[in-house]
Amino acid sequence: METRIMTCIGCPMGCQLTVEVENNQMVSVTGNTCKKGVEYARDEVASPTRMVTSVVRVPGRKAPLCVKTAQAIPKDQIFACLQAVRKAHVNLPVSIGDVVVPNVCNTGIDVIATRNLD
Amino acid sequence: MRQVDVLIIGGGPAGLAAAIAAREAGVENLLILEREESLGGILKQCIHNGFGLQRFGEELTGPEYAQRYIDKAMELALPYQCDTMVLDVTPDRVVTAISPTEGLQQFQAKAIVLAMGCRERPRGALGIPGWRCSGIYSAGTAQRFVNLEGFLPGKEVVILGSGDIGLIMARRMTFEGCKVKACVELMPYSSGLKRNIVQCLDDYGIPLMLNHTVVDVAGRERLEGVTIAQVGENLKPIPGTEQYIPCDTLLLSVGLIPENELSTAAGVELSPATSGPVVDETLATNVPGIFAAGNVLHVHDLVDFVSEESARAGEQAARYALGQTADNGPAIPVENGFGVNGVVPQRVHAGKVDAPIRFMFRPRNVYKAVRICVDFDGQEVLRGKPHMIMAPGEMATLEVEPQLFADHPDVSKITVRLEVRQ
Numbered sequence: 001m002e003t004r005i006m007t008c009i010g011c012p013m014g015c016q017l018t019v020e021v022e023n024n025q026m027v028s029v030t031g032n033t034c035k036k037g038v039e040y041a042r043d044e045v046a047s048p049t050r051m052v053t054s055v056v057r058v059p060g061r062k063a064p065l066c067v068k069t070a071q072a073i074p075k076d077q078i079f080a081c082l083q084a085v086r087k088a089h090v091n092l093p094v095s096i097g098d099v100v101v102p103n104v105c106n107t108g109i110d111v112i113a114t115r116n117l118d
Numbered sequence: 119m120r121q122v123d124v125l126i127i128g129g130g131p132a133g134l135a136a137a138i139a140a141r142e143a144g145v146e147n148l149l150i151l152e153r154e155e156s157l158g159g160i161l162k163q164c165i166h167n168g169f170g171l172q173r174f175g176e177e178l179t180g181p182e183y184a185q186r187y188i189d190k191a192m193e194l195a196l197p198y199q200c201d202t203m204v205l206d207v208t209p210d211r212v213v214t215a216i217s218p219t220e221g222l223q224q225f226q227a228k229a230i231v232l233a234m235g236c237r238e239r240p241r242g243a244l245g246i247p248g249w250r251c252s253g254i255y256s257a258g259t260a261q262r263f264v265n266l267e268g269f270l271p272g273k274e275v276v277i278l279g280s281g282d283i284g285l286i287m288a289r290r291m292t293f294e295g296c297k298v299k300a301c302v303e304l305m306p307y308s309s310g311l312k313r314n315i316v317q318c319l320d321d322y323g324i325p326l327m328l329n330h331t332v333v334d335v336a337g338r339e340r341l342e343g344v345t346i347a348q349v350g351e352n353l354k355p356i357p358g359t360e361q362y363i364p365c366d367t368l369l370l371s372v373g374l375i376p377e378n379e380l381s382t383a384a385g386v387e388l389s390p391a392t393s394g395p396v397v398d399e400t401l402a403t404n405v406p407g408i409f410a411a412g413n414v415l416h417v418h419d420l421v422d423f424v425s426e427e428s429a430r431a432g433e434q435a436a437r438y439a440l441g442q443t444a445d446n447g448p449a450i451p452v453e454n455g456f457g458v459n460g461v462v463p464q465r466v467h468a469g470k471v472d473a474p475i476r477f478m479f480r481p482r483n484v485y486k487a488v489r490i491c492v493d494f495d496g497q498e499v500l501r502g503k504p505h506m507i508m509a510p511g512e513m514a515t516l517e518v519e520p521q522l523f524a525d526h527p528d529v530s531k532i533t534v535r536l537e538v539r540q
Contacts, residue, residue: 007316013507014312033506050317053166053179054293055265064268066165068179075321082293096182114165115181 001027006044010036017041048075056088056100058117065090066114067100073107080105093118119224123439124148124432125213127204127380128233130159132412134187135425136231136432141194143436149225150191150198151215157191157198158184159235160258161421163265166286168313172422183421207384209405228439229407231431232381232395236413238283239373246278248334253341257283257371261290270294272367276344277301278332280308280315282419284371289318291369298322299363302330302346304353307484309511311419332368333360341366374417384408391460392416398449398465399475401431402438409435416462416478419513423478446470455493455535457482459510466532471523477534478515481508487539490516494529501537508536 001022008015013033019041020027029041049072055064067088073081081104088101094113101111124140126133129152137150156162161169164180171177174186191198202217213225238256255263255271261283263269275291277284280303288298301319306328308315319326327346333355334345348359376394378386386403387396395403395410402409411431412424437443449465461479477492490502502516516534523529 007312007320009313009316011312011506014315050321051167051177052293055165055268057268062268063266066179066181066265068165068167096185114179115162116185 004045006041008032008037008040010034010040019045021045049073050075050078052078052081052085052111053114054082054085056085056090058090058092061117063117065094065100065117067111068114069104069107070110070112073104073109077105077107081107081111085111090117119212119226122147122149122225122227124229124231124435125211125225125227126150126231126233126432127207127213128152128159128235128412128414129154129157129198129200130233130235130412131161131184131187131421131424132233132235132414132428132431133159133231134184134191135428136233136409136411136435137196137198138187138190138194139429139432140231140436140439141196143433143440145436145439148197150196151202151204151213152198152200153203155200157188157200163258163262164286165265166290169421172420173425180421187425204380207380207408209385211384211407227407229409229435230384231428231435232378232386232403232408232410232414233412233428233431234377234380234414236374236376236417238370239375241370244278244370244372246332246335248336249338251335251337251339251341253337253366254335254368255370257281257287257369260287260367260369264290264294270296272341272365273297274299274365275367275369276332276346276363276365277369277371279303279371279373280310280326281371281373282310282314284369285310285314285318287369287371288324289322291367292322292324296367298324299365300325300327300346302327302332304329304331304349307509307511311511331355335368336362341368344368374413376414376417378414381408381410381414386410389460389464391454392462394462396464397462398446398467399463399471399473400434400443400446401427401463402434407435407438409438416460419511423513423515427476450530450532452477452532452534454479455491455533457485457488457508457536457538458514458534461534466523468523468529468532469527471520474517474519476515476517478513479534480510481512481514481536482510484509485536485538488536489539490514491535491537492516492518492522493533493535494526495531496533499526504539 161180161184169183343364347355411428492500
């Protein structure tokens with residue numbers, strides 16, 4: 001059994017949670033004030049995910065193209081995702097929502113443009 | 119001199135929302151003046167997500183949020199002029215501006231919406247000793263370099279202040295391959311959102327050092343390191359607690375200041391609590407025909423509320439310009455009660471309230487088990503719902519229905535206060 005300390009982000013209280021973990025599953029949680037803390041701890045232990053936003057260089061342009069993952073990706077894939085974004089090649093013009101990196105790191109999630117660039 | 123019915127100073131989220139609302143209220147002859155080369159304001163460089171949850175029910179990045187308003191403005195064919203810096207506004211609403219293509223221009227406006235936003239507190243406002251070496255930036259400047267200009271300001275970073283921009287930049291610099299060594303906060307609490315502390319610092323093992331500050335910077339040409347020290351309850355450094363952190367970049371995230379030089383020139387009264395104009399429930403300042411909204415009025419946490427507030431200002435400016443407003447008569451003051459700082463609006467025409475008023479303010483401290491109450495002449499007339507916690511980092515709001523004012527026509531003073539459960 002492993003013990004993890006984390007801060008709940010369900011509301012501004014930011015309860016300090018003490019979570020008992022076994023086989024990547026939550027066994028118990030203490031320190032929470034409400035049930036949001038239980039849900040947060042369970043998800044955070046089993047499959048933590050994050051939205052990733054970054055920029056891609058566009059040759060010949062001063063302004064880079066800003067991008068995001070279309071959905072949150074597994075937390076342990078963040079830096080691999082950033083690496084893939086860095087290597088991406090952009091064909092102009094680009095509109096908001098255009099796919100810049102399809103299926104990034106085999107997550108099944110695309111990296112998409114978040115601005116228009118002619 | 120060109121005649122304009124509603125002139126909007128600033129083409130960020132506040133100016134765009136105000137202009138759209140003014141057009142929808144029937145004003146054809148309006149103009150947005152924007153000093154940068156494109157519309158969108160600070161949202162252009164805020165590439166992270168989390169915008170628009172209130173307004174659109176989904177989490178957008180800053181540029182996406184801005185584009186929705188820009189698209190709407192284009193659809194309505196709203197006139198705007200970029201690369202145009204407003205130099206002066208007079209009390210009778212003559213606006214002087216300059217641009218590379220149009221030269222010096224003057225406009226006579228029937229109504230003006232001030233939507234200039236805010237700027238960051240600079241190093242000079244802190245009095246940090248040490249050399250004036252390169253490598254010291256406000257967090258927003260670094261954000262602009264990285265996200266818009268394609269430059270990285272440095273490799274080894276210390277962040278002073280834990281405002282949201284600083285936290286966001288801690289993650290952003292980490293994503294670009296930098297080592298962020300610490301986020302140093304003078305106060306015993308962060309002014310940033312909990313979510314940002316977890317997802318921008320904790321996720322990447324960046325320590326948040328509360329009750330600490332930077333007491334010295336080393337380096338002649340380029341920053342070489344900073345000395346930090348713990349502070350006592352009086353916020354003064356405690357001798358003997360100093361430690362040196364080598365770094366080439368220091369980012370400052372130490373507060374935002376509404377940008378009101380033009381307002382002052384126009385004779386607009388400012389509030390010492392918000393550093394923004396004093397306004398009534400219609401967002402009108404003390405100068406007839408001049409309205410204010412967004413971060414120039416008071417620094418918001420959420421752009422969604424900037425849009426909402428600015429749309430109201432735009433609509434009211436339109437009504438003024440079209441001659442649809444009557445003289446509201448004298449207004450009564452809204453006072454900051456226990457735990458309340460910088461309440462907006464500061465004045466209310468109690469007899470003329472025809473729409474809900476959203477009182478907004480910052481709690482003075484961190485309070486638990488707390489609710490917002492409203493007193494009319496010292497008598498409690500409204501108790502808000504209880505909150506588990508309130509903190510200076512998050513704007514508190516309470517909406518008051520017009521009926522409450524209709525029920526108390528003789529009220530002479532409104533107090534907004536917090537009540538902490540004992």
